[in-house]
Amino acid sequence: MHFSKDDCAKPGTIVIGALDKQYQDIIGKQEKPSKLDYKKICSKYKCDVCMGEKMDYKRNYIDDELFYATHFLYILRGLRSQKRRRLLIFLRLADTLF
Secondary structure, eight states: OOSOTTTTOOTTOOSEEESSGGGGGGTTOOOSOOHHHHHHHHHHTTOSEETTEEOOTTSOHHHHHHHHHTTEEEOOTTSOHHHHHHHHHHHHHHHHHO
């Protein structure tokens, strides 16, 4: 996730909250892709080796990503409807890139 917890939010509200509060302040602070991001890209390009490890094509890395995404709670009610629509459209477009 590359958005901070209060991107596009009304003042004093958050848009994205971690279900596990110990991760709340790390949302949006990643400086590089995660290992899972690399695995997803390698999977798309059918690489034999990714990050020095043999790829396991029996494993669905996209399902892994969905599993990790369930650890985040999207709090969209703090957004104005126009910004909410823009964010949802952006997330859909970003998803089509990978």
